[in-house]
Amino acid sequence: MAPFNFSDNVRLEDERVLLRPLILADDEYLIPFAQTEPELWKYSSVPPDTPGGMREYIRAAVEARNAGKEYPFIVFDKQQQQYAGSTRFYDIQLSNKMLQLGYTWYGKSFQGTGLNKHCKYLLLQYAFERMQMERVEFRAAHTNERSIAAMKSIGCTIEGILRNCAANADGTRKSSIILSILKEEWFETVKEKLRKKL
Helix, strand or coil: CCCCCCCCCCCEECCCEEEEECCHHHHHHHHHHHHHCHHHHCCCCCCCCCHHHHHHHHHHHHHHHHCCCCEEEEEEECCCCEEEEEEEEEEEECCCCEEEEEEEEECHHHCCCCHHHHHHHHHHHHHHHHCCCCEEEEEEECCCHHHHHHHHHCCCEEEEEEEEEEECCCCCEEEEEEEEEEHHHHHHHHHHHHHHHC
């Protein structure tokens, strides 16, 4: 198995969704969400809630990929034939065989449609079966009930809460809940249970 290469053009897809690498020119697809759906950024430390903010959000993600730290994707919903949002692998530690899966957001019309489960299935399959990860970690603001419920529904195990671990956009502090899936859990139960929900 060749080591993961950040310059690879990773495209993940099934009948419902296409995930492809996020590029700078994708600002045209994502800026509308910045302008019209402010509630998407409620839990974001640096909310991309203006056209300039979204361009900076994308630029930082692309730079992190170039630096070998993150791998961001843009999400295309084949059912609605529209770009739906973004997600990424980050804090990628190849030597420790672990990464985090997050920075995930979708426009309101794509939420609750099953799109997220298709994305997570493809991303987890790639992380465990192609990248040979031993652990995939997830984080969310401990008050973000929708996100926590989504992570539990795909098979994540709650590990605990990091108290006051990050700053909010308004300068207050937030705590993060930590969840994870381990490689053996993916192969033993999580993969099949998630596949049946697609």
